[in-house]
Amino acid sequence: MDTLLSLRVFAEVAEQKNFSAVAERLGLSPAMTSKHVKHVEARVGARLLNRNSRNVSLTEAGAQYLQTLRPLLDGLSEAEAQLTSDGLSPRGTLKMSMPVWMSNPAFAKILTAYHQQNPHVTFDIDLSGRKINMVEEGFDLALRVAFKLDDGLIARKLAEVTFQMVAAPAFLDSFGRPETPDDLINAPMLAYSQVAADGRIRFGGEKGLDLKLRPILVSANESILHQAAVAGMGFAMLPNWAAQDDVKDGRLEVVLPMVEWPNLHIQAIYADRSYLPAKVRSFLDFLAGPDGFTAVLK
Template sequence: MQLDDLRIFAATVDARNFTAAARKLSLSKQFVSRRVMALEAELGVRLLVRNTRKLAITDLGREFYERARRILTEVEDAAQAMSSQHTEPRGLLRISAPMSFGMTHLSPLVTQFLKRNDAVRFEVVLSDRSVDVIGEGFDMAIRIGMLADSTLIAQKIADLRVVACCSPGYRRRRGEPASPLDLEAHDCLLYGHERPVLWEFVIGNARKSIEVDGRLHVNNGELVRDAAVAGLGIALLPEFIVAEALRTGTLMTVLETFERPPFGLYAVYPQHRQRSSTIRAFTSFLREALAEKGGV
């Protein structure tokens, strides 16, 4: 089994078709298809199901893909460690990040990092779902808020300022809560898919988690913001998502006298990637760049 065949197979799974994989690898479609078929013949199993529209991966193919990704990562790490320039960032970094943060903050920072590091390549996937970092072949993910217990390593990058807000129309119609305890009588716009939804405030020098409910429950901050602007309820969101709406007056803050603990912004990555100089360099770069901006 050749290492190049593992790379070709992994690229084909990522691209979901031979043409896109061939383009990414600068190879012919026929060559990519032949090498995947040869790999299947060598293993004696069907890895991919081919049809006229796209490729589907079999269960055995998915298991082999995950193992192949780990092997390729280890090989790249080993080559990086042995290189005389191993302290310099180099190689491919495949990252997942939330859509709102990715568009607003991550995009310009990736550009800056690439300009400073010619040997680095990025593949960035923006998604508001919590990806399976290891199973889907990511080197690193950016996550906001509470982290579930896992085997992933988490490094805090920054704190995100959090704002409770609603539209002027909602306040006129429903009134403004005098205390976080009053939120149970209000329509709340829920960000994320955890149940129950708990909003945290500082009440009387102690952190209190308030259970809230409402008719809208989504995993995208812009949708929550737009629903708040439309007067559908009260939102609790990172400030960068609602800053423009607050500036123009389409949203207004509520419960200002009650401190809201910030959301943590984390870089998470598999344990076998903790020695990667590229991940360490990019994580440090994000931390320093966001600190220079005065936070998020």
């Protein structure tokens, strides 16, 4: 059998988790598609896929093999593409995961501006806020502010985001407006579980602040924290980008504006590949350029 084709078939099935869909896409019969996968498993001497009548999933060996194989196949595709006139132009679907708070008009403008320059790239965006497995789930890119890197992933800093403590005016009328950071100790907090699930805010080293608030709502979904703050439930630490319109229109107030709250970096997380597909590389460069985050994080 054509081993290179078998490797490509295996990678497609592993990422799509569907033999029939891959067979139709590649113009193969389902039986031949299965034979190609079995050919790869026979070569490596390990079971790479678990499959039954309903589900297809990677084994541990399969996930490890796919992580090594995918950049090699991408590199080969790029080498072949360089022989064509438009081979280096970004194209295809960019599958991306990003925080809920980035679902706003400013980031929509970034996506629109990029797409206008690269009309052959489409987006598939996950806003669930869950921890993803980039290799097994076929994600090209994840945008994160707080992220612990798994093995085989690398991070690229794209922009710095300033955070601020905010609360609704009605809530502050009732609770009182803090005059010092200590006034926030044991105060009701809407806590982002990825950073401060226990309500503790610590930054600035030995001479910085170490505050312990009282979480009354904990979530990995920034949107519910934001809306609860506007509704007057408690204090929330939100990115300036997300809170600025509510502050401007009086729905939220900045608490202790003289305090320099933490600045965190938006990072691009992607699989450690020696070659990045043109669609990923061009989008990363766009985000880091003058029309990307710089244009909206002012």
